[in-house]
Amino acid sequence: MPIKDQIKNYAKKLVEDRPDRGSLETLVRPRKPMALRFADDGIVPNNPRFPLLIYRGAISARSRTFAMATVIDTVFEANGWGRSWRDSVYDFVHYHSQIHEVMGVARGDAKVECGGVKGRIVSLKAGDVVVLPAGTGHRLIEASRNFLVVGAYPKSGTYDECTDSRDRPAAIKRIAKVGPPGTDPVYGKNGPLTELWRGRGKRG
Template identity: 40%
Template structure:
């Protein structure tokens, strides 16, 4: 699988990585838009980290919709981009579909998954819990199968979010998602 990683610092001084993925098996991934991984987007010792991430996402026009873990089977969302903020524990998540990259996340981290990006929880340490959020106006689905040409076209036509879920109007999403 061909992918490139780069690491940098965005204006709010939160470290992030950009991960570009090619399609893999039945998972389309998103060759135009990289996965963005924000390390320590919020201090993990923050009191009620879940509530803090929900407030951050709401302020940045990514309404939070649920709190739970990540499904332990390979899946992707074709109708929405997804931001996942880790609010407790540690987890290893396979990004990119079966045979994809295993990325470790811990409390305070956020992963931004463009529509079509495969993900699956591989293992956890402690109570691994995340907050899931989506851009205003986008409703997520759960896909475990290949998309038709029409569905791929609809996925690729999804509008870009107006703001970065972590940094608002100055975040890496606005630089990386062009």
């Protein structure tokens, strides 16, 4: 999301009650991710090294003290994924060529196309978390009226938004330079992401 959305979310975080690490531990559920790989479809490069990861029901909605969006935001931040935003997902195909992205569903449900038009439509609901490696196309297909996502990014990398196929050759080179993050956005240094993406670092 653009910097203005991140600033708007930062303002929210200044005034809301946020769970401490002890509370977070009771709200994060151990989950094995579903790993999906997408080939370059000629329009969207996707990522040749890192699979997209889906953690089903990773964040519990049972807290009566903290809003779900606040819990997800805090989980990501505690694991080194920041620059967060809260909104829906764009309804046009786009990808980020210089950074990975994580999205956690705070409210509602939706169908999101991942991997470009030749990819896969994934059904998501509150508590699900999706990690999109750099280059992975995504767009919203349909959603409930109350659908809300919390997004965030690892410490390294620069936010960009690619939608024009004319930029593809340069984007492919940028994607190749984006290495694995140091932590899993949900489970930290020892999370499944660090294992699944290990040994698949920077190239180019």
